[in-house]
Amino acid sequence: MNSKLIAAALAATLCLSLTACGQTPASSGASASAGSSQAVESAASAKSGEPRTITDLGGHQVTVPAAADIRKIVILSPPVMSFVIGAVPDTEMIVGINARSFLTSNPQIVEKAFPNWQSVESSFVDVNFAVNTESLLALEPDIIFYYGDFQRKGIEGLAIPAVDFLMKGVNSPETMSVAWDGQIRELLSTDTSVGIQQEWDATNAKLDKLLAQVGDEKKTGLCIKLNQAGSLMVMGSDSFDGWAQSFFALGGIENAAASIEGTGEVSMEQIYQWDPDFIMCFQDAPASYILENSIEGQDWSLLSAWKNKQVFDVPRTTYAWVTPCADSPLFPLWLVSKAYPELVSDDEVRTEIREYYQRNYSLELTEGELDSILDYREATGI
Template sequence: MKRYKQILLVLMALALLITGCAQNNDNADQGTEPVGQADDQSEFKTVVDVLGREVEVKNEINSMVVTPVPYGSIIYAIDGTMEKIVAVNPDVKSEYEKSLLSTLAPEFADVSVDYVSTDFTVNVEALLNLKPDVVVLWHVQEDDIRKLEQVNIPAVALDQGGGSNLEKTRDNIEIIGKLLNKEQQAENLNQYNIDVEDYFTAKQDQIAENEKPKVLYIRDKNLAVAAGGSFNRQLIELTGGINVAAGVKGSWTGVSMEEVLNWNPEIIYLSNFDSFQPEDLYNNTIEGHDWSQIDAVKNKRVYKTPVGIIRWDAPCAETPLFMKWLGQIQQPELFNDYVLDEDIRNFYKEFLSYDLTEQELNKMLNR
């Protein structure tokens, strides 16, 4: 009997030993290294940029360098903050100081301009110390992209063609949404853009029946104008005007005063790339120019383009509002089924979570 008990104890010990070995083998199969790899994978995601590059970035982006000027404001419209932006093009900072972002995003005041030049070039060596999670730049910045890849700083390219094309701008916004895990916010912003474009597209037959005013969009006192390849030409024509500089090559292209006199525009828009005002044309105070014989000047139809969270001259989150503003100047009798002030207020409430004051709205619209 005693021997039987001893044999039974040995068998039980063997069973426990076999069970323990099996558990150890299972743990080995699911050991710390594979678990660690899974955790690492969850920290990253892949974003496909406009060049078709699959860029691995952190799942949670906390530091961004942004070279394209309008995209600081677009990031704010999508993310609701500019706290993730650590460096920008110096032109962004100058725009910020005269826009509503100085009120909405005071955190942006201390963002560095030391890592990006006004020509969009990135100081890659300096960025090694900054260690950003991602650099957002134009697709034509091939040298910067290559240098950033060499030092393992993620670079996500946006389409610079977004500067002349509504659809490409929306593609860029979609990429920003993916970077920030704010896909729905980006989709909502893009859908509003599409809805407004569709509104004007649906009225093209009616526009064709109306007399279209001759329009000139001027960038600066040197007479760089919105030419045939410009974003502004697309919007002018979509909203019922004729861009008199459509036959000029390029995007922003210099012309002569003689050409302006020959075109004799009925409406002139002055950009916010320059500080000039309608009164400068009305009072003929720009040296070397004579505006007195231009119909737009004689009829007091010179308009300064609005500034919201950024100047509306460039593709931005407020481009749909820009279209509505242009439409009511160029075809007021046709585009009279919306109230611009209300639409601007609603946009700021819905997309920027901000209630515009009357004073801010009047300042935006230069009245």
């Protein structure tokens, strides 16, 4: 993978959304069954070599190859990568990918789950999702995975089946991740009797028991999306580029920034007024900078979260957990462990992650790899 491209992507990502980049914000209230109806017509035709007509998650009718004829995949949508590598028969089938897929992932875990990731072509798309058509066609993809009309603009008119992963009006991480997983498994004829829905069912059962022990006084949390050059962006109400509120709700936590529509810039004075019980950091300045109170122009020492050392980085595996990804069922349990440590210990979270990777990836994570998931930015300074 071109190192200059990755460097450019790292710089550009400071001001761009990693999920949709320019999509209309999603509203709430969509049915949890929204994704389940978007199914491939028949498994029989998937294996017969005959093309199939599907309705993708964006509501488009798309004619796609039989699963046996899908040998080369291009992925434009960064978080969708995490689902593909768990469902694809061989990651060598991924011939093109958006380099932004790796900007908030954990290279140690990506290397383990997607060993050929550094050799996959990425120069055909830049950090603004502008596609070089000639370079894309040279990859000879059988199918393209994208997210919404913004990403579709670069591939319209090409004689390549393109499948949309944007479900408009959905802000449930469970609904979205289950739909993405299901669409990929149907397209590739991967076993649909397993997958992320079973993991969500297990997580929800655990959460029911854990949160029954939480009283009326719920903890408040704040997710800082960006902290760069004195600008603080927080994740408020659910939107296309901020899922913190839905994840907080799953963990029995109130979003301190719920009054902010979507993702918005706030002042330190506003954060003082909210005084959240704990803070998690997504990009730019890591939690360690806040705990050291070393960011110029920002005094975090006045906050309860700082005084109680309740400032954390969002965990990273094949993608950052605050965006729907293939490891999303783990995130609410991690949140509970931070907001209500008396209910879930750090050791229990490590066990959950280890067993999850055994079940879903057939991978054995070392203690060092578990450390990298939970403390990656502290160790690297990223």
